[in-house]
Amino acid sequence: MRRTFKNIIQDFHNRPLPLFKHRQIQIPLDTAKIITLIGSRRSGKTYLMYQIISQVMKTHAKQNIIYINFEDERLIDENLKLSDIIDAYFELYPEIKKEIWFFFDEIENISGWEKFVRRVYDNYSKNIFITGSSSKLLDKEIASSLRGRAITYEIFPLSFSEYLTFRDINHHDTDSTRNKAKIVNAFNDYLMNGSFPETVFLNSEIRKKTLQTYFNVMIYRDIIERHKLTNLTAVKYFIKKAIANTSKRISINKIFNELKSQAVKVSKESLYEYMEYAQDCYMLYFMNIYDLSLAKQSVNEKKLYCIDNGLINASTFKLSKDFGRLLENLVFLELRRRNNEIYYHSGKKECDFILTREQEPHTAIQVTYNFDETTSAREISGLNEAMTKYNLPEGIILTIEQETEFDYENKRIKVIPVWKWLLNY
Numbered sequence: 001m002r003r004t005f006k007n008i009i010q011d012f013h014n015r016p017l018p019l020f021k022h023r024q025i026q027i028p029l030d031t032a033k034i035i036t037l038i039g040s041r042r043s044g045k046t047y048l049m050y051q052i053i054s055q056v057m058k059t060h061a062k063q064n065i066i067y068i069n070f071e072d073e074r075l076i077d078e079n080l081k082l083s084d085i086i087d088a089y090f091e092l093y094p095e096i097k098k099e100i101w102f103f104f105d106e107i108e109n110i111s112g113w114e115k116f117v118r119r120v121y122d123n124y125s126k127n128i129f130i131t132g133s134s135s136k137l138l139d140k141e142i143a144s145s146l147r148g149r150a151i152t153y154e155i156f157p158l159s160f161s162e163y164l165t166f167r168d169i170n171h172h173d174t175d176s177t178r179n180k181a182k183i184v185n186a187f188n189d190y191l192m193n194g195s196f197p198e199t200v201f202l203n204s205e206i207r208k209k210t211l212q213t214y215f216n217v218m219i220y221r222d223i224i225e226r227h228k229l230t231n232l233t234a235v236k237y238f239i240k241k242a243i244a245n246t247s248k249r250i251s252i253n254k255i256f257n258e259l260k261s262q263a264v265k266v267s268k269e270s271l272y273e274y275m276e277y278a279q280d281c282y283m284l285y286f287m288n289i290y291d292l293s294l295a296k297q298s299v300n301e302k303k304l305y306c307i308d309n310g311l312i313n314a315s316t317f318k319l320s321k322d323f324g325r326l327l328e329n330l331v332f333l334e335l336r337r338r339n340n341e342i343y344y345h346s347g348k349k350e351c352d353f354i355l356t357r358e359q360e361p362h363t364a365i366q367v368t369y370n371f372d373e374t375t376s377a378r379e380i381s382g383l384n385e386a387m388t389k390y391n392l393p394e395g396i397i398l399t400i401e402q403e404t405e406f407d408y409e410n411k412r413i414k415v416i417p418v419w420k421w422l423l424n425y
Helices: 002-014 045-056 083-092 113-123 135-144 160-166 177-193 204-225 232-244 252-261 268-280 294-299 309-315 323-337 376-389 418-424
Strands: 034-039 065-069 101-105 128-132 150-155 284-287 302-306 341-346 350-357 360-367 394-399 404-408 411-417
Touching: 002 065, 002 083, 034 045, 045 065, 045 101, 045 128, 065 083, 101 113, 113 128, 160 177, 160 418, 177 309, 177 323, 177 418, 204 232, 204 268, 204 309, 232 252, 232 268, 232 284, 232 309, 252 268, 268 284, 284 323, 284 341, 302 309, 302 323, 309 323, 323 341, 323 350, 323 360, 323 418, 341 376, 350 376, 360 376, 376 394, 376 411, 394 418, 411 418
Parallel strands: 034 128, 034 150, 065 101, 101 128, 360 394, 394 411
Antiparallel strands: 284 302, 341 350, 350 360, 404 411
16 A cells, blocks of 8 residues: 555656636635645535645645545555555655645545544644545544644635636626626526536536536435445435425425325434435535524524535426525525524514624525515515514615615615625625
8 A cells, every 4th residue: 555655646746736727715824733625525625725735836846745635546445554655755755854745635534534634743744734525524533633733614616706717707897888797697607507616617418417426426425325324215305305495494394204105214313314414515504593592493494505506406407497596595605605604584574594693693684586576575574574683774685686775664775686795795
């Protein structure tokens, strides 16, 4: 295995970095902490690593950098010893004793990785970057073995401004008629097709097949294989049913009864586990109702969101024309990308998003595709109820294109197109 690591290290040193588009995510290089990048498959973690490596190479020789992708088929070996990486490197470069940079891609797949990383940190270098696709595995080990030594960044598919940059559209110019038209047209694609980096330039047929492959890999590798599940029928039904209900509340009891009516044997406890596993691999997200009582948060139904609109449309026909729910999913992802604490409000009326800071609500947001005579009363009443309950002087309604401001019961309401909110707020 040491020879294999030598080959992998030398292969990396002898070939140029792959071409990549720069992300707007800023990852610091001088924290003296282990940097962990976690997020769904294909969200761009590996290429973000290449971006960081390219920054390091401005001041350090490439031979000072060790990059290992643990999904390399050469590393499929039950007897793999991570300590061989260090031995292999120093056999190749005995003269290099300091300023070594370690980049470990998908290292969570290897048993005992956390002890190895801790040893590297304590004995060889503070410059360590790791990626993973499981929030639970990384969080568990970071909270124990790596406590106080790591900083975690969540990585999502492209933000809208990144998406525009990938397509060579100026996201700063939202005023000129021509560029604004390009932005709005690109937003419609972004809304329907999602923003996994690899899919941006694919034609519609290849993009759909690629997204379906992502979907299957997430189900089989990140959920079924990782957690050694055997009830494949129940797992696949649950995931597809969940994605078809994006931006809605999810009822485990309802899904349980549907499976029971189809003579599929599964316990409610298993369905709750599937929900946890789907969230663990960043395929699905579940949002609580806002309540100061944690008990009430846990017993109320959760609202469900998916990592990417393209993934939704590639895996279910149900949402392909439900633009309002796709729009709400997009807004949720951006709020998560901005590290907000997010809940929903439910009383006599509903409000889509309540943003809090240290559990105190500070912003209420309602999302509707069209803000017109048939929808305005409902959207305003839900937003107003939330603003009144949480004593908020201002609220936001996000739409596909309408833009205005008005006062309602001594509160200010801003109506903003989602594309403009994504770029300017």
